[in-house]
Amino acid sequence: xxxxxxxxxxxxxxxxxxxxxxxxxxxxxxxxxxxxxxxxxxxxxxxxxxxxxxxxxxxxxxxxxxxxxxxxxxxxxxxxxxxxxxxxxxxxxxxxxxxxxxxxxxxxxxxxxxxxxxxxxxxxxxxxxxxxxxxxxxxxxxxxxxxxxxxxxxxxxxxxxxxxxxxxxxxxxxxxxxxxxxxxxxxxxxxxxxxxxxxxxxxxxxxxxxxxxxxxxxxxxxxxxxxxxxxxxxxxxxxxxxxxxxxxxxxxxxx
Numbered sequence: 139x140x141x142x143x144x145x146x147x148x149x150x151x152x153x154x155x156x157x158x159x160x161x162x163x164x165x166x167x168x169x170x171x172x173x174x175x176x177x178x179x180x181x182x183x184x185x186x187x188x189x190x191x192x193x194x195x196x197x198x199x200x201x202x203x204x205x206x207x208x209x210x211x212x213x214x215x216x217x218x219x220x221x222x223x224x225x226x227x228x229x230x231x232x233x234x235x236x237x238x239x240x241x242x243x244x245x246x247x248x249x250x251x252x253x254x255x256x257x258x259x260x261x262x263x264x265x266x267x268x269x270x271x272x273x274x275x276x277x278x279x280x281x282x283x284x285x286x287x288x289x290x291x292x293x294x295x296x297x298x299x300x301x302x303x304x305x306x307x308x309x310x311x312x313x314x315x316x317x318x319x320x321x322x323x324x325x326x327x328x329x330x331x332x333x334x335x336x337x338x339x340x341x342x343x344x345x346x347x348x349x350x351x352x353x354x355x356x357x358x359x360x361x362x363x364x365x366x367x368x369x370x371x372x373x374x375x376x377x378x379x380x381x382x383x384x385x386x387x388x389x390x391x392x393x
Contacts, residue, residue: 153182153192161201161212162305168312169214172202236371238321243367245310246295250359253301254351261301262352268297269348276341292319294344298351298363339369 160166172178172193179189193210196202203211257265272290275282282290292315299311311318343366350359 148191149184149188150191150195153184153189154195156182157192157196158201162309163303164300164305164308164312166212168212170212172210172212174209235321235374238317239367239371239374242318242321243364243371245307246298246367247360247363249295249299249302249304249307249311250347250351250363251302251356252304252307253298254354254356254359256303257301257351257354261297265294265297265301265348265351268294269344272344273341276337288319288322291322291344298347301351336373340366343369 157166166172173181175186175189175193179186182189193202193204197204197210201213203213205211253261253265268290272287272294274280275287275290295318296311296315299308302308343362347359347362347366350362
């Protein structure tokens with residue numbers, strides 16, 4: 139049997155693996171600046187030359203961006219699943235809005251299921267903070283705009299994805315964040331015009347979803363998430379049908 143020579147791993151390769159893991163798990167986010175080299179070297183317990191070598195390898199792979207005199211950053215493109223032109227196209231197409239809701243039905247249901255199974259105490263803290271910020275938007279005396287409410291709603295669902303501890307789900311939701319936020323804002327406008335009780339229903343649905351996750355009821359969390367999307371779909375379909383009836387009546391009147 140032939141025996142090959144065992145090659146010793148370079149320290150920089152171990153640092154690369156740790157940084158890659160931090161990016162994958164979401165500890166380092168797209169566009170985020172890395173700590174200063176001195177701080178990062180101390181944290182990893184390595185020399186600065188070894189750290190620089192690791193950073194250069196990640197820059198070459200397109201995971202990091204090194205700016206002259208400005209530090210090192212996670213590549214912003216990692217969070218850009220959809221380009222701005224495509225985002226605008228999807229926003230203006232009613233069929234695409236429907237498609238996104240169908241996609242959210244499956245994706246967010248899975249996030250909620252795994253979050254209920256896997257969320258840690260720090261996850262619960264982040265989730266509670268996002269939940270309370272969203273609930274504040276539903277208060278009668280709230281001055282939150284639709285855009286602010288939409289952003290709070292999207293951040294709540296992102297916190298659920300983070301708590302799922304599934305890297306693929308997390309980065310899919312992160313990549314879709316702008317699209318998700320715009321979709322929520324669009325939906326809010328249609329929902330509130332269509333039904334006066336919508337704000338209270340949304341508050342109740344998010345509360346039920348939050349409680350199911352915190353209490354570790356995985357199947358119930360998935361069900362709450364999917365019922366929430368079902369409700370949004372039903373009200374928007376109802377609104378579309380009403381708009382078509384009004385348009386038809388106006389055409390008859392004009393005729």
